[in-house]
Every structure is written in C-alpha cells, then in structure tokens.
Amino acid sequence: MTQQEFQFEVTTWDARPTVFIRTRCPIEQLPTKIGEAYGQIMPYLAQQGVEPVEPPYVAYHDPDMSNLDVEIGQVIAQAVPSQGDIQAGTLPAGQAAACIYKGAYDGISAAHDALAGWAKAQGHTSSGVAYEFYISDPGDTPPQDLLTRVVHPLSSG
Numbered sequence: 001m002t003q004q005e006f007q008f009e010v011t012t013w014d015a016r017p018t019v020f021i022r023t024r025c026p027i028e029q030l031p032t033k034i035g036e037a038y039g040q041i042m043p044y045l046a047q048q049g050v051e052p053v054e055p056p057y058v059a060y061h062d063p064d065m066s067n068l069d070v071e072i073g074q075v076i077a078q079a080v081p082s083q084g085d086i087q088a089g090t091l092p093a094g095q096a097a098a099c100i101y102k103g104a105y106d107g108i109s110a111a112h113d114a115l116a117g118w119a120k121a122q123g124h125t126s127s128g129v130a131y132e133f134y135i136s137d138p139g140d141t142p143p144q145d146l147l148t149r150v151v152h153p154l155s156s157g
Contacts, residue, residue: 006099006111008118010154015093016053019045020073021085027065031105034058037072041086048080055149060130097124098151100135104143108132111150119152127153 021037038056045052054075062069075091082088097119101111112130119126135147 004102004110006101006114006118008097008099008115010095010119010122010124011098012095013091013093013153016075016091017077017079018073018075018089018091019080019086020059020071020089022061022069022071022087024067024069027068030058030068030070033070034072038074040084041072041074044083044086045074045076045080050076050078050080053077055133055135057131057133060132061128063130092153094127094153094156095124096131096151096153097122097126098149101148101150102144103146105138105146105148108148108150111148112152115150115152119154125155127155129153 019041021040023033023037025033052074056072056074059071059073060068061071071089073089080088097115099111099115099118101108116126129152131149131151131153133149133151135149136145138146
C-alpha cells in the first residue's frame, strides 16, 4: 500500500443531536457490534420519524484495542428520547481537526496518527475522543475506495 497524502483542516462544529449505543469490545468484534447497533438505531429513528443528517459514526473514547470504549451513532435533525440501549446525546460544539481517509478500514489508524501529529504540530491539543464518519457504504463500495472522515475534537483550554 502506498503512503496516502492527507489534507488536514481545523473546522468548527455546531452542537448537533445524536442517538447512539455505547459499548465495549475488542477491535476484532467491532464490525459485528457496529452492525448490531445500526440494526437497532435505524428502525428506532424510522419509528420516531427522524432522518440522519450525516453519515453514521463511531466515536472512540478509549483506544485500548483489547477493550475499545466506543459510541456507535448517528447525527440527527432533531433530538429524540433515549430508549433501551439507544441513548440520546449531543455532538459537542467546538473546533476539530479533520481529514478524509480513503481505503480499507484496517488501514485507518494511519489517518488517526497523521491527523494527531499534524494537530500537535499546529499547537492544538486533542480532547481525547476520535470520530470516524463513514461516508461510503461498505456494502456497495470496494474496500480500497471507502471514504471515511476522521475527526479529532480539540480541547478548548
């Protein structure tokens, strides 16, 4: 695989409502957990009459690969109540460093590493949470063509 060139940016986020399922699992189980979570979230949103307004995301709260703490969610147009495992939340407002990664998910750590290094070199400090917004559908996109927006919210202090 050739080295990917990334275009980094700092962007400002507005607070946006979300629904998500937060879970822990080893990295090997993450694809299954993501599928299970969206299998609950999407019917719930349909029941509530609410549409997603951005690609689905996973937020990594703890990068321990043997016991990831992840938030599997969807940004939505309007807030809905929590129900069962599905929690209502908010994507917090603030600044974030971001880039687009193209390729199979098993290589995405290179984008996270490059983004973190760039942000640090620019004098920014990460909040400690990392997001991946899945622009492409892996069900109909070849792995090498998958597009993912990698986002690291920045600390305000």
